[in-house]
Amino acid sequence: MYHPMAIVRDLNNKKNFTLYTKNGLPTIEDAKKVIEEWKENNEIDLLFEYITDDNNIVYYKNNIDVLEHVDYKKKRKNIYLNFENEEYKRIALNTKRVNYENEITSADAFIILLKDVEYETINTLCIEVAKKLEKEYYLPKIEPYKVYNIINNQKAHPEFKKIVLKQAYEIIHEGKKLGTKTDGKRNASNWIIHCLFEGELMSTLADTTGLNSDTAMKLGILHDIGRKKDHSFMHTVKGFEYLINQNLTNEAFCALTHSFLPSLKDNIIIGNRCATGDPPIDGFYVNENGEGVFEKDAILDDVAYFLENYEYNSYDVLLNLADLLATSDGIKSPYERVQNIYSKRTPDPRNSSFFKVCVINSFSNFISNIKETEYQPINIKNIKRVEEIDKLLKEVSDSFVDIYLNNTKRKSNISL
Ligand SMILES: [Fe+2]
Numbered sequence: 001m002y003h004p005m006a007i008v009r010d011l012n013n014k015k016n017f018t019l020y021t022k023n024g025l026p027t028i029e030d031a032k033k034v035i036e037e038w039k040e041n042n043e044i045d046l047l048f049e050y051i052t053d054d055n056n057i058v059y060y061k062n063n064i065d066v067l068e069h070v071d072y073k074k075k076r077k078n079i080y081l082n083f084e085n086e087e088y089k090r091i092a093l094n095t096k097r098v099n100y101e102n103e104i105t106s107a108d109a110f111i112i113l114l115k116d117v118e119y120e121t122i123n124t125l126c127i128e129v130a131k132k133l134e135k136e137y138y139l140p141k142i143e144p145y146k147v148y149n150i151i152n153n154q155k156a157h158p159e160f161k162k163i164v165l166k167q168a169y170e171i172i173h174e175g176k177k178l179g180t181k182t183d184g185k186r187n188a189s190n191w192i193i194h195c196l197f198e199g200e201l202m203s204t205l206a207d208t209t210g211l212n213s214d215t216a217m218k219l220g221i222l223h224d225i226g227r228k229k230d231h232s233f234m235h236t237v238k239g240f241e242y243l244i245n246q247n248l249t250n251e252a253f254c255a256l257t258h259s260f261l262p263s264l265k266d267n268i269i270i271g272n273r274c275a276t277g278d279p280p281i282d283g284f285y286v287n288e289n290g291e292g293v294f295e296k297d298a299i300l301d302d303v304a305y306f307l308e309n310y311e312y313n314s315y316d317v318l319l320n321l322a323d324l325l326a327t328s329d330g331i332k333s334p335y336e337r338v339q340n341i342y343s344k345r346t347p348d349p350r351n352s353s354f355f356k357v358c359v360i361n362s363f364s365n366f367i368s369n370i371k372e373t374e375y376q377p378i379n380i381k382n383i384k385r386v387e388e389i390d391k392l393l394k395e396v397s398d399s400f401v402d403i404y405l406n407n408t409k410r411k412s413n414i415s416l
Contacts, residue, residue, distance in 0.1 A: 335397035
């Protein structure tokens with residue numbers, strides 16, 4: 001197991017990186033000594049990002065200086081994803097498969113997503129819906145707050161729901177926000193806009209693969225409903241619990257699966273708890289076959305147990321692709337998104353390469369389905385340098401973008 005040892009500054013590129021060692025080091029002097037030894041042995045000049053035999057990355061940079069010693073025990077942020085009570089846990093752990101295709105539509109999903117959201121978060125949307133109703137249905141003046149109340153009481157007419165969804169798409173396609181409220185620098189409707197873009201992307205991907213496009217859109221819209229309550233990694237669990245409470249027992253599962261890329265286990269597709277941009281659970285490692293597994297004595301969380309038992313359906317697989325690419329600014333390429341994720345947070349050496357390889361394999365599986373070619377997954381064990389992973393990611397990303405551009409109806413709001 002590797003631990004962050006020191007934050008270092010690459011003086012050539014003016015960027016900070018974290019150095020990792022097997023045991024952590026007690027003081028900054030120790031960290032400096034180790035780096036001096038590396039420099040003397042010329043190792044720093046030879047290697048940039050190097051994958052060790054344990055498939056961990058160690059960052060060595062030319063001309064580096066130690067900025068900060070990391071006490072890994074204090075700095076580590078492992079979020080354990082556990083359910084609030086035994087009932088949610090029972091439902092999650094006893095479900096092996098779900099079918100997302102049912103009478104709940106994408107427009108229903110959007111109204112459910114908006115329930116209890118503050119008025120200022122969606123006031124622009126309410127104003128536009130009111131205008132639309134007045135114009136198209138020759139209705140007398142409608143106060144936007146009335147629209148908000150109809151959304152909130154959840155008993156709206158199906159036509160009304162469709163209008164709300166359509167207007168929301170019109171707003172975000174113009175690059176606008178759904179409301180005026182801000183949380184710090186961010187607009188408070190950003191997470192809802194992300195869901196809308198993800199819904200749209202899901203529908204395109206579903207069309208391309210022969211799945212039901214409205215079901216796909218519904219899942220894209222609902223998957224992040226947990227963000228209403230919590231923007232941390234716990235939003236997965238919170239979203240599941242929320243949708244169970246709304247009696248959306250099948251849809252609830254998309255909240256749990258969307259953050260964990262698919263991997264194969266005994267020829268069954270399951271989600272891997274550590275195939276994510278977030279730090280892995282203690283005891284995670286990559287075995288000889290390139291599979292992400294846990295040491296026998298590892299303490300797992302509820303979601304890890306759920307993922308071991310739950311079989312991903314085609315929508316779960318697509319949702320993981322779509323979630324990676326949909327942002328609140330539109331759709332990005334897989335390559336750009338992975339770079340972006342790791343520019344905001346320091347890659348955790350225990351699972352960042354594994355995550356990237358899972359991204360490559362997931363997209364290349366999708367591409368081979370479309371092109372009807374044989375899918376050949378990459379085994380991380382056969383890769384020796386991080387640059388190779390980035391090169392493979394770029395290739396698969398470019399192929400995906402080609403397919404996407406050939407199939408999407410909307411090319412605006414896409415930066416690829
Ligand atoms: Fe998402």
